[in-house]
Amino acid sequence: MKKVAIYSSGLILLLFLFWLSLDIGIVQLHQSVLSLIGKHNIDATTVWQVRFPRALGAVIIGAGLGVAGAVAQGIFRNPLAEPTLIGLSSGATLGTIALIASGASIYGTRANIGSAVLAAALTALLVQWLAPNKGFGFLLTGIAISAILTSIAGLLISMSPKPGIQSITFWDFGSLTLLNNSTVGMIAPYIEVGIIISFLVSRRLDIYSLGESSSHYMGVNPKRLRLYAIIGLAFLIGASVSAVGSIAFIGLLVPHIVRLLVGPAHRKMLSLSALVGAIVLLMADLLARTLFEPNEIPLGLLTSLLGAPALIVLLRLRRASWIQHD
């Protein structure tokens, strides 16, 4: 019963935010959003060519980031293992930028998404391979690799005269400005694949959370599970970073909210993480573009500014059972 209430209120909130995203902005609509379906005037162009892909992109990417956070925290058995902290995002950023800087591809192409996914996966594997198997070794190695890759990406940007390479601010803080119907259509399948892989490994993630040796006895091969999870994460993070840059804190915050609502079982957590992630990103983007209209605030600034205090409050309100586990 509680579950139904949570999901239905979440869905209603998501729909309301989606409608709001279509309705408000710099162009003041003269008629309702629904009456603009199939029309061809300035209002319709604004709603269907600009606001709709942006809102839909926020939902898809937000869902992907929420799921990615839950999977990352599960597979690395660390409540801090956010994709931006463990090198996945910076790997994806470098993968995208390197391809643009080399002139082999431009922003918003399949090649670009593919190279981001590949680079994200390779980075995660590299971090795993380099990290000492004790204490905070894994997280610290992730932070170090992240710093290296972000610096290389920044260097490439300052040296490359290629049009469309964007600024390091775009890649580092993220922005949904460049989303249009074709980019959203291109990244959506990748994020769907990532979400499907995440669901496929969710039951094994529960077993894995009992510990490496127990999971081995229960028929789960930890090495293989980690590889699958990393591939899923790479699809989720690679596709979203290649289109909107890295957006901080959603992957960290959302699973913590969700665990408070439905507990730590991964399958339940993943679907609710997708919903909450979509709500949080849609809300953040709505604020980012309307708060100081006509100027837009870099999205990552806003997610950090709102997400970090929310996380602190959450942690203090109720020491999450998750943390006591570890």
Next chain:
Amino acid sequence: MKSRAVALGVACLLLTTFSPTAYAAVSDISATQISLPIVHSGEVPRYKRVVALANGSAEIVAALGYKSILVGRDVASTMPELKAIPIDESAMQVSAEAVLGQHPDLVLIDSNTSPSTALATLKAAKVKLVMIPSAFTLADITAKESTIAQVLGTPKAGRALEAQVTSLKAPKTGIKVAFLYVRGTASIYLIGGPGSGADSILQAEGFTDVGAANLKNPFNALTAEELIKLQPDVLLLMTKGLASVGGISGLVQLPGIAETPAGQHRRVVTVDDSLLLSFGPRTIPMAQQLRPLIIAAAKL
């Protein structure tokens, strides 16, 4: 056999990469297309060795008919006629030593000439420094030209040059133009508003600058919704600005551009970066050439 196939592949790749078609559709006014109008008054200037550091001042001294007395110039006076005169600045900073090395009897500066330490050095060396007003719109040009003419002691040449500015007036066309300042490589994407400088030129040539009419600041963030609201018929850009976003095919990829009449019909006019907002003697001939280009673009 294999190497031939590779060579063919490489050739195809090169051809597609450097194909000029992406830029072919854009009408452009380059710096070489506009020659500096030069007046001949027969007056003899007061100074014999002039270093012109004020933005665009070398151009004005030359237009007054006294290119021969210029021994140093600012970086912004870039037209081919002045090529032989040394530039006494690097990275927008005046080099005191370079100026002193020219033994000038007059140095023209403006409020943007920096650094102040170099100017102090020049003052200490008893070099005559004269402050020239800056020009950011069409209306500022005459004041700048007449100040320089007075300093040189050549008022007749000054009046002849000013007469060209007041002659500029064109009938209204009803065409809506937006001036975009873009630098794709530095991620700068702006729409010109009131006071961008371009607005004064567009208005004098009979166009409506939709940015100036609807926006608040001289330069405003370029967002998809803002562009859709403005619905420009034609876009005005700087030549290198357009190239920095990947030409016209890159421009229409920027959010909102494709949703304007200008973007749909690829109506874009570009003007050389150092020319468009130079507000000096070349501005009038440039503006006169711009008008038919924008009118032709609006018909695309």
